[in-house]
């Protein structure tokens with residue numbers, strides 16, 4: 001961690017020249033623009049009678065209480081479910097129908113609020129939380145920002161339509177995240193519905209439902225006629241039990257931003273899904289690069305609440321600004337601390353914006369090295385099915401025992417936002433063969449530092465990847 005003398009002076013609210021003078025006395029000749037190491041910086045800070053302030057990310061994290069919870073403090077928590085599937089297969093209809101299964105829905109004063117997530121209470125009093133933004137883009141965008149909030153994915157497939165491109169994308173996104181899946185075969189009220197065909201087609205994508213002696217649960221539903229919904233919630237609960245979802249409600253709260261906006265009357269508002277601890281009115285927090293104090297909380301039924309425990313979504317008022325979906329919220333002791341951390345993060349973001357160069361394939365590989373990956377995740381898009389298959393074939397050939405290519409997703413057509421969010425969530429580069437990224441995809445790729453590599457010769461592509469792999473394994477390999 002290096003810092004320039006001038007930057008350090010700014011942070012200490014001292015003159016750069018005074019720091020240079022002090023260093024000269026210590027026997028170091030430097031200019032204000034020179035960088036100095038952390039030890040020297042700390043020496044100077046102490047010399048000027050300041051407290052040593054955080055200068056790195058690690059220090060910021062130290063300020064936050066991220067300690068693991070004791071097993072004894074863990075209590076069961078509701079599962080968090082995301083619904084995915086192809087457009088028009090009934091995601092929105094199913095979300096609406098499931099909302100209607102809430103036994104508390106009819107309670108006095110409760111008016112449905114769309115806050116980005118909602119919780120249903122079932123007959124047996126157990127609860128399930130649904131994220132209200134269906135689809136795999138939102139899911140992977142959240143993951144890319146470090147918010148792995150989804151415990152279970154419900155894949156909606158219309159029984160009269162079959163597996164479609166976004167169904168397959170959703171399967172890939174879910175698998176890349178390692179999240180268990182339940183298949184909801186929807187529109188079973190239609191005379192032409194053929195659920196069995198769906199089960200068979202799913203085999204081709206390595207989704208093996210129980211009836212086919214696999215371990216993926218499936219359920220026939222009709223979002224329109226509201227049939228099979230109890231069966232679906234039963235299966236979600238069963239899956240949740242297997243996952244043994246638990247959290248400590250008795251600690252300082254941590255959560256993730258599901259949605260955030262600037263509200264004309266209420267100022268910045270964020271829907272927070274509490275991950276652990278209990279968020280209370282009056283709590284001081286930092287969320288992404290913003291800070292605040294919980295002024296009020298409103299649940300998905302429009303009711304003001306004083307506290308929110310694990311897996312509960314609430315709208316939070318009292319933020320300094322609008323955070324981003326996927327940002328983490330953490331409760332801290334003092335407003336000074338919250339502000340300091342937020343300011344630090346803002347300065348890091350500012351720095352990134354001005355210095356970030358698009359990541360190269362090489363640097364992606366070295367980044368992967370830090371994670372000690374022996375798998376190379378890649379997303380591949382090409383102009384024809386034939387070329388895509390040829391590319392996958394050649395990449396599999398250059399895979400060795402020590403290292404192998406892992407294709408998260410492949411397909412025909414230009415590089416889309418969905419491809420970028422999937423790649424970003426897994427730190428993978430995207431290969432475009434005779435195809436390019438659309439403008440929106442390019443913009444997101446830049447923001448998430450996802451490498452886009454274009455080729456028109458397969459040999460060049462395999463050569464690059466082989467070189468990257470060799471570099472990854474090191475000289476001894």
Ligand code: GDP
Pocket residue numbers: 085086087088089090091092093094186187188189190221222223224225
């Ligand atoms: P989304 O794009 O996946 O969110 O799909 P929607 O929920 O908007 O549904 C697309 C269309 O399918 C709408 O016209 C719905 O009324 C219809 N639909 C959804 N579920 C069912 C169902 O179970 N049965 C029938 N017959 N139609 C349905």
